[in-house]
Amino acid sequence: MSLVILAGVAWCVGWWINSRLANSAASNTRAIKLLVPVIFGVTVLVVWELLVRGLEVSLVILPPPTMIAERFANSLPILWKDLFQTFLKGALSGYIMGCSAALLMAVAVDRSDFLRRGLLPVGNFVAALPIVGTAPILVMWFGFDWQSKAAVVVVMVFFPMLVNTVAGLRETSAMQRDLMQTYAASYWQSFFKLRLPAALPFIFNGLKISTTLALVGAIVAEFFGSPTVGMGFRISTSVGQLALDMVWAEILMAALAGSFFYGTIALVEKSLTFWHPSQRS
Amino acid sequence: MKTFLSVLTVLAAIVTFWYAACVPMNIKGVLDAAERAGAEVTPATSKARRDLGSFGLVAGNTFAIADTFAQDRPRLPAPHQVITELWKTTVMKKVTSKRSLVYHAQVTLNATLLGFVIGTGLGILLAVGIVHSRVMDMSVMPWAIVSQTIPIIALAPMIIVVLYSIGVQGILPKAIISAYLSFFPVVVGMVKGLRSPDAMQLDLLKTYSANTSQGFWKLRLPSSMPYLFTSLKIGIAASLLGAIVGELPTGAVAGLGARLLAGSYYGQTVQIWSALFAAAILAGLLVALLDLIEKLVLKRMGMGS
Numbered sequence: 001m002s003l004v005i006l007a008g009v010a011w012c013v014g015w016w017i018n019s020r021l022a023n024s025a026a027s028n029t030r031a032i033k034l035l036v037p038v039i040f041g042v043t044v045l046v047v048w049e050l051l052v053r054g055l056e057v058s059l060v061i062l063p064p065p066t067m068i069a070e071r072f073a074n075s076l077p078i079l080w081k082d083l084f085q086t087f088l089k090g091a092l093s094g095y096i097m098g099c100s101a102a103l104l105m106a107v108a109v110d111r112s113d114f115l116r117r118g119l120l121p122v123g124n125f126v127a128a129l130p131i132v133g134t135a136p137i138l139v140m141w142f143g144f145d146w147q148s149k150a151a152v153v154v155v156m157v158f159f160p161m162l163v164n165t166v167a168g169l170r171e172t173s174a175m176q177r178d179l180m181q182t183y184a185a186s187y188w189q190s191f192f193k194l195r196l197p198a199a200l201p202f203i204f205n206g207l208k209i210s211t212t213l214a215l216v217g218a219i220v221a222e223f224f225g226s227p228t229v230g231m232g233f234r235i236s237t238s239v240g241q242l243a244l245d246m247v248w249a250e251i252l253m254a255a256l257a258g259s260f261f262y263g264t265i266a267l268v269e270k271s272l273t274f275w276h277p278s279q280r281s
Numbered sequence: 282m283k284t285f286l287s288v289l290t291v292l293a294a295i296v297t298f299w300y301a302a303c304v305p306m307n308i309k310g311v312l313d314a315a316e317r318a319g320a321e322v323t324p325a326t327s328k329a330r331r332d333l334g335s336f337g338l339v340a341g342n343t344f345a346i347a348d349t350f351a352q353d354r355p356r357l358p359a360p361h362q363v364i365t366e367l368w369k370t371t372v373m374k375k376v377t378s379k380r381s382l383v384y385h386a387q388v389t390l391n392a393t394l395l396g397f398v399i400g401t402g403l404g405i406l407l408a409v410g411i412v413h414s415r416v417m418d419m420s421v422m423p424w425a426i427v428s429q430t431i432p433i434i435a436l437a438p439m440i441i442v443v444l445y446s447i448g449v450q451g452i453l454p455k456a457i458i459s460a461y462l463s464f465f466p467v468v469v470g471m472v473k474g475l476r477s478p479d480a481m482q483l484d485l486l487k488t489y490s491a492n493t494s495q496g497f498w499k500l501r502l503p504s505s506m507p508y509l510f511t512s513l514k515i516g517i518a519a520s521l522l523g524a525i526v527g528e529l530p531t532g533a534v535a536g537l538g539a540r541l542l543a544g545s546y547y548g549q550t551v552q553i554w555s556a557l558f559a560a561a562i563l564a565g566l567l568v569a570l571l572d573l574i575e576k577l578v579l580k581r582m583g584m585g586s
Binding site: 015021022023027033036041060062114118130133139140141164216219224235244250255258 | 420442446514522561568
């Protein structure tokens with residue numbers, strides 16, 4: 001019981017520190033902006049730990065964070081193998097194939113007004129569908145290994161990427177395009193010097209949306225059949241064995257991989273679209 | 282009108298491509314069946330056929346092309362097979378029958394809607410809190426943004442099993458997955474929307490000596506509507522995905538996800554495709570409905586285009 005009270009105390013202390021920090025004069029500095037969410041995260045973890053231990057919650061319902069961390073540290077080799085299978089082989093290869101196919105398709109579609117008009121509504125519609133449902137079909141076609149996961153990822157990222165790129169390639173104003181024309185620029189010159197750079201913010205938006213979709217696709221596709229390695233496989237089998245600390249460790253790994261993937265794309269975006277208003281502030 | 286024509290063209294191209302793809306995808310199965318039935322097939326043994334590419338098989342056995350569109354368990358069912366199956370399992374069956382797709386769609390839809398309502402409700406509440414409290418903004422908002430970069434759907438199997446082990450089953454576990462998938466997009470979109478009034482407008486309300494709640498109801502909430510509907514549309518698609526994935530790990534007996542899984546276990550490709558299309562139609566209807574509500578609401582508010 002004392003642990004539960006302690007959890008309440010920890011929550012109040014964390015909140016009090018944060019409210020002092022957030023309402024202090026220095027609250028707009030970078031350090032405070034980073035510190036406040038970190039304190040909040042740590043508070044949540046501490047409260048979680050104390051509550052689980054204090055209320056003696058069964059391990060098959062919710063393991064405490066320390067146990068998850070311990071399991072994470074102890075099973076790094078397995079986690080690394082799963083990450084390699086799901087993230088590098090499945091998600092990343094599918095992501096690269098799907099995004100580049102969508103880019104090329106967008107460039108082709110952009111040359112014809114008729115096609116663009118027809119493809120955009122269809123693309124927008126497909127982007128909202130539960131595409132992950134194609135997973136059982138693709139697993140049937142491409143087998144249990146990473147190829148089927150990559151195929152699911154290709155299908156999932158293709159349309160969001162296509163719609164964003166096509167929208168981006170429309171971004172230049174008539175004035176800018178006229179200027180290129182007065183320079184007697186060829187189609188490809190004006191494409192590479194004007195329209196592609198102008199489309200970059202949109203392209204990166206699509207790329208960023210696709211990072212999450214890629215991981216979701218690769219993990220969910222493994223629920224429909226996989227070799228005995230992979231994050232989705234490990235999650236579904238560990239759930240079956242009620243080894244919830246392993247499930248949480250795998251989720252932590254997926255979260256780390258997802259934020260890392262997204263962060264990398266965001267960094268590249270920052271270096272390539274430094275001129276855009278959204279990056280300058 | 283022009284848009285309509287071009288959409289039709291694109292759709293026609295997709296259907297044509299689909300039919301064309303059926304031929305090489307299914308030819309091997311058709312030839313195996315034809316050989317068993319005693320027909321003359323060009324490479325006579327199934328092993329020789331495996332070594333030959335699909336296109337070579339099509340070129341050598343043009344008589345079999347028609348059959349590739351009418352197999353029982355094709356690798357890729359033709360569009361009309363899927364449509365026939367959809368028709369058979371929706372209109373021709375009683376709605377209460379376990380074989381009716383309407384029944385399965387309704388099971389999934391219930392979980393989706395319940396989760397969607399919970400998720401968006403909580404999401405809007407949290408967004409209101411974030412906009413009005415600096416502490417909440419600084420502590421919670423970064424986590425809400427980070428959560429969009431990670432595949433939180435990986436939590437789904439665990440939620441189902443854990444809730445099952447404490448005796449909660451049926452619609453609620455699926456709804457919880459739907460709820461947390463729609464929760465974060467709504468929080469992020471709604472915070473953006475509630476912050477969309479510019480300083481000038483906020484200042485104006487201040488000169489009227491409006492208090493916080495008046496500012497919220499008369500300025501912030503109305504101007505957040507376009508953002509709210511955008512995130513609702515993302516949220517409902519995510520909810521449906523959550524409900525479908527939530528049906529996978531327990532081997533649920535009812536719902537579109539269960540149909541997908543059963544179809545993949547028993548190699549019933551036509552069933553998988555029709556479940557997939559049912560899910561797509563459901564998602565399309567839900568998004569279109571929200572679209573309609575958005576148009577009506579914005580029009581009444583004088584914000585419609």
